[in-house]
Amino acid sequence: MKNKAKNRFTINQKITTFILAASFIVGFVGLGLVYWSEYRLLRQTISRDHMMMTKILSGAMDRIISREIKSTEVFMSSSERLLEVEKYNLKYAGMDNERKEAYFKDMDQRWIKAANKDPLIIEYTKSPVGKRLKEIAQDDPSIIEIFMTDKYGGLVAASDKTSDFYQADEVWWQKSFANGKGDVFLDEIGFDPSSGTVGISIAVPIKNQLKEVIGVCKNILEINRLFSPLEKFSIGKSGHVELIDKQGYLIFHPGIPAMKVKLSDNVFKKIISQDSGYLLIKKTDLLHNKKMFISYFKVDHPELLKSGIEWWICITQDDDEVFAPLFGLTYSFILVALIMFAIVLSIGFLFGSILVKPIIKLRDAAEKVAKGDLDYKVEIKTKDEIEDLADSFNSMLDGLKHTFTTIDKLNDEIYLRKKAEETLYKSEEQYRTLFTETRDAVMIMLPDSGFISGNPAAIKMFGCQNEEDFKSRSPAELSPEFQPDGSKSIDKSRKMITLAIEEGSSLFEWTHKRLDGVEFITTVLLSKFEISTKTLLQATVRDITEQKRAELALKKSEAWFSTTLTSIGDAVITTDMAGLVTFINPVAQKLTGWLGFEAIGKHIDEVFVIRKEDTDEEVDNPVLKVLSNVK
Numbered sequence: 001m002k003n004k005a006k007n008r009f010t011i012n013q014k015i016t017t018f019i020l021a022a023s024f025i026v027g028f029v030g031l032g033l034v035y036w037s038e039y040r041l042l043r044q045t046i047s048r049d050h051m052m053m054t055k056i057l058s059g060a061m062d063r064i065i066s067r068e069i070k071s072t073e074v075f076m077s078s079s080e081r082l083l084e085v086e087k088y089n090l091k092y093a094g095m096d097n098e099r100k101e102a103y104f105k106d107m108d109q110r111w112i113k114a115a116n117k118d119p120l121i122i123e124y125t126k127s128p129v130g131k132r133l134k135e136i137a138q139d140d141p142s143i144i145e146i147f148m149t150d151k152y153g154g155l156v157a158a159s160d161k162t163s164d165f166y167q168a169d170e171v172w173w174q175k176s177f178a179n180g181k182g183d184v185f186l187d188e189i190g191f192d193p194s195s196g197t198v199g200i201s202i203a204v205p206i207k208n209q210l211k212e213v214i215g216v217c218k219n220i221l222e223i224n225r226l227f228s229p230l231e232k233f234s235i236g237k238s239g240h241v242e243l244i245d246k247q248g249y250l251i252f253h254p255g256i257p258a259m260k261v262k263l264s265d266n267v268f269k270k271i272i273s274q275d276s277g278y279l280l281i282k283k284t285d286l287l288h289n290k291k292m293f294i295s296y297f298k299v300d301h302p303e304l305l306k307s308g309i310e311w312w313i314c315i316t317q318d319d320d321e322v323f324a325p326l327f328g329l330t331y332s333f334i335l336v337a338l339i340m341f342a343i344v345l346s347i348g349f350l351f352g353s354i355l356v357k358p359i360i361k362l363r364d365a366a367e368k369v370a371k372g373d374l375d376y377k378v379e380i381k382t383k384d385e386i387e388d389l390a391d392s393f394n395s396m397l398d399g400l401k402h403t404f405t406t407i408d409k410l411n412d413e414i415y416l417r418k419k420a421e422e423t424l425y426k427s428e429e430q431y432r433t434l435f436t437e438t439r440d441a442v443m444i445m446l447p448d449s450g451f452i453s454g455n456p457a458a459i460k461m462f463g464c465q466n467e468e469d470f471k472s473r474s475p476a477e478l479s480p481e482f483q484p485d486g487s488k489s490i491d492k493s494r495k496m497i498t499l500a501i502e503e504g505s506s507l508f509e510w511t512h513k514r515l516d517g518v519e520f521i522t523t524v525l526l527s528k529f530e531i532s533t534k535t536l537l538q539a540t541v542r543d544i545t546e547q548k549r550a551e552l553a554l555k556k557s558e559a560w561f562s563t564t565l566t567s568i569g570d571a572v573i574t575t576d577m578a579g580l581v582t583f584i585n586p587v588a589q590k591l592t593g594w595l596g597f598e599a600i601g602k603h604i605d606e607v608f609v610i611r612k613e614d615t616d617e618e619v620d621n622p623v624l625k626v627l628s629n630v631k
Contacts, residue, residue, distance in 0.1 A: 016345070023344040027337050039323070046322055047278040050295030050315045054276070057233065057241060057313045062301045064226065068142075069184055069303060072204045072219045075136055081148065084129045084157060085206055085215040088150040104154060104166040111155075111165035121161050129157035142225040144199045148206065149173065150215045151180070173216055175307070176203035182213035186307040189223060189251055189259060197222050198258045223251060223258040239317035243299075246272050246310040271296050271312055280319060291319040358386045441541040443470075446534070447497050450474050461543060463514040473515075480513050500526035500537060512541070520545045579604045579627055 075081070092100055114120045124130055129148070137143040137159040147158030153168020167173045175185035182205030189200045199220045206215040230241045231254050243252035248268030250261045262268075267281050271294070278295040299311040358380045365378040380390040435442055441458035445451045454470040462478050464470040479489040489511075500506035506526045513519045525540040571588035575581055584592070584599045584607070592599070592607055599607045610619040 019347070020341070020345060023341065027340060031334075031337060042323060042325060046293070047295055050278060050293075050317075051276060051297065053235075054295050054297035054313055054315050057230070057315070058297045058299050060229070061227075061243075061299045061311070061313060064229070065186070065301050065304065068202055068219065068221060068226070069204065071140070072146075072202055072217055075146075076148070076204060076206045076217045078132075080132070081129055081157075082206070082208055082214070084127075085148060085150055086208070088154065088156045089152070089214060092150075092152055092154075100152060104152075104168075107154070107165040111162075114161075116161050124155055124158050125160060127157055130159070133157055133159040142221045142228075144197055144220040144222045146217070146219045148215055148217050151177070151213065153177075153216075156215060167216070167218070172201055172203045172218065176205055176216045176218075177213060178205070180213050182207060184303050186303055186309055188309060189245065191259075199223055200226070227252045235315065235317055236321050237318070238321050239315060242314040242316055244268060244271065244312050244314065248272075251311060267294075271314070272310070275300075293317050293319045293322045358382050358390070441539075441543075443539050443541070445475075445537050445539060447501060447537060452536075458541070461514075461541065462512070463516055477515075478512055480511060480519055483511055496524070496526060497537065501528055501535065504528050509544075510541075521548050573599075573604070573608055573623075575604050575623065575627070577627065579624060581607050 092103075095103065110120055116125075125134070133146050133148070137146055143159075145158070145160055145162070147162055148156040149167045150156050153166055153173055155162065155165050155167070168177075172185055172187045176183060184205075185203040187201040187203070189198060191198055199222045202219045202221065204217050204219070205213045206217055208214050227243065230243070230252055233241045240254050241252070242250060244263060245251055248263040248265070249259050250256055250263070251258055253261070263271075267279075270279055271277075275298040276296060278293065281292050281294060294314050294316045296312045296314040299313055304311065377394055378390040380387050435455050438455065439457055441455065441461040443451050443454040443458045451471050451473065454464075454467055459465075459467060459470050462470065462473070464473065475493055476490050479493065481489060483489055483492055496506050496508055496510075505528065506524075508524055510522050510524045511519055512522050520543055522541045522543055522545075527538045527540070529536055529538065566585050568585065569587065571591045572583070572585045573581060573588050573592075574583040581599045581602050581604060584594065584596055586596075588608075589596055589599070592609075594602075594607050604623045605621055608621065608623065610621060611617060612619060
């Protein structure tokens, strides 16, 4: 007993453990929910703030691009430059297309071969307009090169020597000139061979006072200097700005040359799949060697989009730095959880001790009752279910003292139960015997489903192989399509089933069909009964084909007999055993003076009267004598 007490898990321990487990689960789930909600809230807040900053930066990008376009348009609005372009346009006035093409080809060849100090180059770079273009480029560090062409694509002036003289065969020139309509065009970022740097080209149409396009100006801007204001932007220790194109190349990144590095496919494809958003990238990314948080926004400058250029401005920051406040919150939650765990442990132990005390009293009382002390009373006043249990225990003891069940009474109950079981068994046997041995076909069916059982007589009557074969058949398979009265078997069978369900039973004649196609006449008794709230029908079918044949033969015989007696030359009268006329042929009708319908049912004495020929005296009727002898 002592060893058992040492090894058992007491109620006090169970209650304490349960409270601890419940508190731990609730605390763990609560901590998880708070952590997740705080995480989501912080992430949404940071994402919203970053998105707002990317949107602001996108606006700044718009202003930078718009500023450069506007500056170029202002440069080209100078009357000095307009006159210079018009002068060059007039130079081709007397030339046809063939001469112009030959001129431009010759100028291209000479231009490419010429050195920077060659008079040909100086003519365009050291002219007053060329010098002014040079000053403009020097004043704006982001400008790599700026030059002007006439409306035929020939060079007018340039800040430095260009790669070639004739520009009308270039896509940027054609897009900007636009067949004389004029349009601003921004070319994709690329390497400029003249300056040896990466830049973006802005082509602006040159228009005179009448708004006619008289030439095109191309301004090539160095990317790193153009976007140098972005270098000043920072968030915390690791937050910085990135600008990427739709191929994933970095247009701008602090400390990285433009268009030299490309983001990993999985990162940039997620970014370019939508106009704005945020994502976490893992350490596997080639550019970032740690987990980073990226928010991004598409630069929606109309001129960029019109030129087919798509950029996304991104703010990238170390994930640990972004969510640092959440880690401090987590440590606080863990500390609170440990303190609560210690408090709950103490409360659980105290509560368990209070709860177990009355249960120990009940255990001691049960041990006394087991030793035969039925007068022991349990005194517990806790005003709860344990007190109710103690009262029930006391009531049980009172019942035990006043209740006595004898072995004989139990034996009598057992004997009566066995007799009832034997009677039920015999009743089942009798029904089973009647079901299997009767010559009539007996089958059980569900009104809406079909047969669920059939006796051997039913299986034999319809020519089935066994009961399973019989149950697989529908009632329609065991009847011809039409009944003798012309009604469809399926419609008439529903009426008979409905009648049996409503009235409890239904008896009727029915023509059935065996599986081999042979039809036979039956009487069918449908009887309704219920089992487990289910309505079933028992059909008792008797084959009366032979009986019907006999009746038909009798009717044929009677018809033949009636025809014979009607056509015979002698007078014939038939009666029943009571002497009432049942038949009188035409000859007899003529002799007696009675018509057939008048004589039928009359007594023979009234219809057939025999008299002596000489005295007219009535003679005894011989028919009555015969009838009296038969009786």
